[in-house]
Amino acid sequence: MKRxxxxxxxxxxxxxxxxxxxxxxxxxxxxxxALVQALGVDREGDxxxxxxxxxxxxxxxxxxxxxxxxxxxxxxxxxxxxxHASEERVFCAHTGYVLLGEESAREDVSAVLRYICRSRxxxxxVPLLIVRGASAEEALLRSGGERVGAAELLDALASSAPARxxxxxxxxxxxxGRLEDGGCxxxxxxxxxxxxxxxxxxxxxxxxxVGLAVLRDDxxxxxxxxxxxxxxxxxxxxxxxxxxxxxxRAGQRVTLQTAPGxxxxxxxxxxxxxPERIExxxxxxAAVVEIDGEGALSDGxxxxxxxxxxERELLRRAGAVLRLERTLGADLLLLRERAGLxxxxxxxxxxxAAVxxxxxxxxxxx
Amino acid sequence: MMKQDRTISENQLAVTAFVLMLSxxxxxxxxxxxxxxxxxxxxxxxxAFFPAALYLFLVCRAAALRREGEGLCAMIxxxxxxxxxxxxLGILCLWLLAYAGFxxxxxADRFIIAVYPGAPVGFFVLTMAAAALSAAFAPYxxxxxxxxxVFPAVGGVLALVLVFSLGxxxxxxxxxxxxxxxxGLLGGMLPGLDVLVxxxxxxxxxxxxxxxxxxxxPRLLGALAAGCAxxxxxxxxxxxxFGAALSSSLSWPFFxxxxxxxxxxxxxxxxxxxxxxxxxxxxxxxxxxxxAAREALALSLGRRLQSLADARAALPLCAAAACVFAMLxxxxxxxxxxxxxxxxPAANLFFALVFLPLILLTGKRKGRL
Numbered sequence: 001m002k003r004x005x006x007x008x009x010x011x012x013x014x015x016x017x018x019x020x021x022x023x024x025x026x027x028x029x030x031x032x033x034a035l036v037q038a039l040g041v042d043r044e045g046d047x048x049x050x051x052x053x054x055x056x057x058x059x060x061x062x063x064x065x066x067x068x069x070x071x072x073x074x075x076x077x078x079x080x081x082x083x084h085a086s087e088e089r090v091f092c093a094h095t096g097y098v099l100l101g102e103e104s105a106r107e108d109v110s111a112v113l114r115y116i117c118r119s120r121x122x123x124x125x126v127p128l129l130i131v132r133g134a135s136a137e138e139a140l141l142r143s144g145g146e147r148v149g150a151a152e153l154l155d156a157l158a159s160s161a162p163a164r165x166x167x168x169x170x171x172x173x174x175x176x177g178r179l180e181d182g183g184c185x186x187x188x189x190x191x192x193x194x195x196x197x198x199x200x201x202x203x204x205x206x207x208x209x210v211g212l213a214v215l216r217d218d219x220x221x222x223x224x225x226x227x228x229x230x231x232x233x234x235x236x237x238x239x240x241x242x243x244x245x246x247x248x249r250a251g252q253r254v255t256l257q258t259a260p261g262x263x264x265x266x267x268x269x270x271x272x273x274x275p276e277r278i279e280x281x282x283x284x285x286a287a288v289v290e291i292d293g294e295g296a297l298s299d300g301x302x303x304x305x306x307x308x309x310x311e312r313e314l315l316r317r318a319g320a321v322l323r324l325e326r327t328l329g330a331d332l333l334l335l336r337e338r339a340g341l342x343x344x345x346x347x348x349x350x351x352x353a354a355v356x357x358x359x360x361x362x363x364x365x366x
Numbered sequence: 367m368m369k370q371d372r373t374i375s376e377n378q379l380a381v382t383a384f385v386l387m388l389s390x391x392x393x394x395x396x397x398x399x400x401x402x403x404x405x406x407x408x409x410x411x412x413x414a415f416f417p418a419a420l421y422l423f424l425v426c427r428a429a430a431l432r433r434e435g436e437g438l439c440a441m442i443x444x445x446x447x448x449x450x451x452x453x454x455l456g457i458l459c460l461w462l463l464a465y466a467g468f469x470x471x472x473x474a475d476r477f478i479i480a481v482y483p484g485a486p487v488g489f490f491v492l493t494m495a496a497a498a499l500s501a502a503f504a505p506y507x508x509x510x511x512x513x514x515x516v517f518p519a520v521g522g523v524l525a526l527v528l529v530f531s532l533g534x535x536x537x538x539x540x541x542x543x544x545x546x547x548x549x550g551l552l553g554g555m556l557p558g559l560d561v562l563v564x565x566x567x568x569x570x571x572x573x574x575x576x577x578x579x580x581x582x583x584p585r586l587l588g589a590l591a592a593g594c595a596x597x598x599x600x601x602x603x604x605x606x607x608f609g610a611a612l613s614s615s616l617s618w619p620f621f622x623x624x625x626x627x628x629x630x631x632x633x634x635x636x637x638x639x640x641x642x643x644x645x646x647x648x649x650x651x652x653x654x655x656x657x658a659a660r661e662a663l664a665l666s667l668g669r670r671l672q673s674l675a676d677a678r679a680a681l682p683l684c685a686a687a688a689c690v691f692a693m694l695x696x697x698x699x700x701x702x703x704x705x706x707x708x709x710x711p712a713a714n715l716f717f718a719l720v721f722l723p724l725i726l727l728t729g730k731r732k733g734r735l
Contacts, residue, residue: 123625173608334538338538342544
């Protein structure tokens, strides 16, 4: 009891040591802080342009605050942006996303990663996103409208990432760690596109997930488009939910949606015990979402035909990513490590797929 | 009136060693082990148990050689009664003060990095030195009781951090374990061994207040196994989250990990609280070493000057010396990094594995122990 009491005294004392304000005069109201939610970094000549956006405050009917500043370094640019803000203090400790423009990423990503790893305020597990075809400033300051800003759009993207990419948005810590360990990493790629929703007469810009960005030797090396991103997920454990359109023998278009499955990796070794190649088998089930005509799923042959068509499609997409790996000479998907081999040369991969058509979404065809 | 037990119990001894371990464990282990052993560092921590268990056996044997009320300094004086003994105690005194100074400096660095950027080092060094000095006037058993009191808070927070970090782990940061990494494992054991042998040596200075039967090997072996498990879990959490290469390049990877955690989907950014809590292990180390340094100083000065060193004024002098070391030895981040990663661990291993065993063995061979 005594020990518990003393522990109870120790912890509040630690709050004081932890930098919490003791006196009312030192307290700051939330309304005096600009709580930055997303941060964008772009190269600008020899310097840096930093863009910041806060979340919209719906309770007070206030839209997001958008700021931008330039300087020789990221910290310098942050000070410049903060010095022109109307809030008493720009507070970056709750930053949830960091964006990097494509042009800047093609030059170097390490400066941003190092800045965040050193930062006392920004967490290392914030996702890093590469803006495809635009600058981070454009993505942060022009997307959204008066009531919704980039922070809210990015929140929505983060929620949909596991289903669309088959993984959470890769974080700064994850990317920095992979770049240090293996020299290559994958980051999420977003694009600033016109929104499908109309806001009055205007069509505002929105942010959309457009696949993955391949980072190699601290630079953006390539983008994996939506098709390749699905292929990457299929090779990495098939955890996403993806839709595929195949054409059956009767010329009907059939939409199939896969459920999270698994990817089995086996190493085939030569007579000398050295690994010769990796065998990857993608196993998943799929549901029929739409048939452009009459379907007969009760006919086992038709289900087998759809499964075979889907398997071919899966192999095509996964194969395309493997070819890209060979071109870049990088084990992007960590197949070696996941197959239980240490780092080393890329091994040939033999792909196979096993698909089961599970159901037809509440319609008894045939 | 009921007579109070004025000795340190076995339980108190084990808990004190555990709390003392937490300071070097966070400072040195995750990044140094990741540097040498890569993602096999957790395994290296577990393997360090075997040489550490052997060392613990020797420590228990050495502890059995003491007389009633005799601590490590007094044992050294008995083992080497002449000029060499006084010289050895003088060297030990300097090492203890240097180590206490380093802990003061490193604790200040932790606060400056995580909570108070740009704050003066001297403020933290002097405040901690003053707190530790007031505790150093009390007997060792008070430090042991303090360790038992803070253990639930420090241990509880450590457990909470480790549990919540499970969600941040990436399997490919920890696997696969390859036979080729065996050489790295040996290197990775060194930081773990450094932390563990130091943890076993430090409480020896308080042996004078430990019950003679309180150094039973099997019971302390359990505490050592718990220490190894904590080191392994800590490196699993850090390396599993950041990967080996990034972990080895971070100054305080454990606090970076805490910075990333969200507790119960609502509480985050608790690193300042955790950094503040780690004041207690530092406080215990500094107070224990100040007191031990005064003992070593008193015994090293010989009979004529012993009363001077025995006087209460000697303790503030020791504290001042530790502060001077803290302020001068690491004026910048590069010097502190060199001290933290190389000089102090190497000196630690030298004192724990060469200096002290050599003296005690000599005393044993000459029949003085």
